[in-house]
Amino acid sequence: MAVKYTLLKECPHTGARAGILHTPHGDIETPIFMPVGTLATVKTMEPKDLKEIGAQIILSNTYHLYLRPGHQLVKKAGGLHKFMNWDRPILTDSGGFQVFSLGDLRKITEEGVEFRSHLDGSKHFFTPEKVMEIQNALGSDIIMAFDECIPYPATYEYAKNSLERTTRWLKRCIAAHENPHSQALFGIIQGGMYLDLRTQSAEEILALDLPGYAVGGLSVGEPKEEMYRVLEHTVPMMPKDKPRYLMGVGSDDALLEGVYRGIDMFDCVLPTRIARNGTAMTSHGRVVVRNAAYSEDFTPLDQNCNCYVCQNFTRAYIRHLVKCNEILGLKLISYHNLYYLLDFMRKIRQSILDGNFPQYYKEKIKLINEGREK
C-alpha cells in the first residue's frame, strides 16, 4: 500500500490519538492540519515558508488544477510535486466538493457530473474514472474518491440515494486507479446528518479495505454540535490502523473537538482566506488587524507566538500594509495563521503523547471561548 498508519498512543479518556502516517514523500506526524494549495500554491506562501512553519503535507484541488494549468501539463512537468517544487506529501481532493458547489452549473447522473467551468463556462464531465485519471496524472501521495458532498439540510431520501451512489462511484474509482502502490486512495463516508445512513455508508466504504478514510459532508453549514454528533457516531466505526480525515475543517475549536473524537487529518482554506481579509488567528481569539484600533499597536499579532512574523513585525506595520493593499501584509498574516494552526496541532499531539490531552483540551477550549466572547 502507498501509505501506512502507525498508531503511537491513544488517550484513554477521549478518542484522541497520535500516530505517524508513512507516505512516498515522507512521514507525517498526526494529528495534522493540511494547508490548502488550491492552484498548486498555498496562497502567498513559498515552499520554503511552508517548511519553515513545519507544514508536513499540503492539499491541492483536482477541480482547479484540471482547469488551470491542466493535469496533462502538470504530468509533463513531472507531477505536482515537481511542478510546484514541494517535495513533501500532497493530498488532492476529488473535485467533488467544488463541482457540487457549482449549483445550477452542474448536472448529476449515475455516470458522473456534467458541469460548466466557473472561469469561462466551458462544458466538462467528471466521472470516477476521469477523476482518477486526473489525480494519477498529478501524482499526489493521497488521492480522494469521487463522492457527492450533499448540501445541508438534505432529505433522508436524497442523502440515502447519494451515499449509495458514492459507494458505487468508489468501486469505479478503485477499478480505475492506476497507481495503487504509489498513490493511496481514500474512501469518503457520507450520509448527511442521519446517523443510520452514516452507519450504512461506513459499512459499505470500510468493506472495501482502503489505506485511509475520510468523513465527508461535514462543515457544510450545519451547527457545530451536529458535526460533533456525526463524528461521535461515525469515527468509532472506523478502523484503528487507518488514518481518519475530516474534510474542510480549520477553526481551532473544531480541530480540537475533531481530535477529541478521533480524527487524524484536517484541511481548510480558513487560515489563508481570513488572512487575506486582514484577520489573524491568535491564542486569544481572532484579531481583525485592519481595524483602526491597531494603528499604533506596536506588539506582535500574537504575543504568545514564536513564528517569524510575530518575532519581527508589529500589528501597526501589518495593518499599514493591509490598508495599503500591499501584498506583504497578506503574506505575513497568512504565514502567521498557518503557523498558529500547525503549532496548535503540534501541541495537541504532544499532549496526547504526554498523556495529558484531556487537560490540554479543557484549558484550550476555555481560552478559545473567552477569545470569542471578547
Added chain:
Amino acid sequence: MAVKYTLLKECPHTGARAGILHTPHGDIETPIFMPVGTLATVKTMEPKDLKEIGAQIILSNTYHLYLRPGHQLVKKAGGLHKFMNWDRPILTDSGGFQVFSLGDLRKITEEGVEFRSHLDGSKHFFTPEKVMEIQNALGSDIIMAFDECIPYPATYEYAKNSLERTTRWLKRCIAAHENPHSQALFGIIQGGMYLDLRTQSAEEILALDLPGYAVGGLSVGEPKEEMYRVLEHTVPMMPKDKPRYLMGVGSDDALLEGVYRGIDMFDCVLPTRIARNGTAMTSHGRVVVRNAAYSEDFTPLDQNCNCYVCQNFTRAYIRHLVKCNEILGLKLISYHNLYYLLDFMRKIRQSILDGNFPQYYKEKIKLINEGREK
C-alpha cells in the same frame, strides 16, 4: 557627517568607479542599485528576501509615507528602520517627484507646493522645512532635498527659474535639517537638458558642501542619448570624494551607461513594476512569462541566474501562477528581477575592481542590445 564615501578604484578609460559608502546602518558597496520600497515595503519582498538577494540599501518615498501611515506614526514606531524591520541603510526621496507628478492637483509657489492627495483629494502643503521634518521623523540614513523635477520638454526660462528655486529650497532644507550627524542630506542638481543650466545648478549646489549629490530631472521621458549627454556634462563637475546618485534609473543598459559616466547610486521601480505585469529581466533580454509561449517551458526564468527562484521554479509554473493571479507569481518574478539587477551591479563593480570594466561594458551592452532585438 552622517555618511562618508571611500573611493576604492577608478577606471582609467571611463568614468566608472568603485567605492564604499559608510552610513549609520552599515557600509554600501558602490556602484549600487537601490530597490524601491514605496510604502515601507519593497513590493512582495520580505526584509529577509532583500538580504538574501544582497540588497544593501533600499529607497522609500516621503510623499507616500507622509500620507500613509503618516510620518508621526513611523516616528512613534521608532523610525522607518524599526517600523519595517529593515536594519540596513535607507534613503528617502523628498516627495518632490511625486508632488510635481500630480499635475493639476498641485500649485507651486516660492514657499512650497500645495497639493491634493491622490488618495482622497485632501489638501496638503510641502515646503523644504516640512519635507525635512518628515524625513527627520522617518530617520532614514540619506535624505533628499526638496527640489522641483521639471517635465520634459521644458523651456529654458522655466528650467532656469526652477533650478534657482531648487537652490533656494536646498538652503532652507539645510537650515531646517535637525539631524545632520545621523542623516545625510543630499543636494540635487537640476537644469533640464540645458548644459549651461546644469553647470549653473552644479556650481550653486556643490558650493553648499553636502555629503552627497544627485543628478535629478533625468529619466523623465527624454531619449536616453539626452540623458547620457547631460551626465557626461554634469558628472565631471561633481567631487570625487562624494557619492553621485542618478535618480529613477533601473534598466540594465542605463545602469551600465550611468556607471560608465561616473554614477554610484541608482533606484527605480522598474524591476518590481514589470514583475507585477509578468515580465522578467534576464541576461538575454526581457521575458514576458505570461505569454502562451512559456506554458510548457520547464526551464528557469534565466538559465544564467543563480537566484533562489531560478534554482527552484520553472517558467511554466510561474506563468501558471501569473495567469491565475496568484500572489506567489508576482513575488517570484519580483525576487528574480531585483536579484538580476543587484547581481548585475555586483558584476559591474567587480569588473571595475579587476580593472576590466571597459571590456565588461562592451560585452554586456552587446548582449543587452541583442536581447532587445530578439
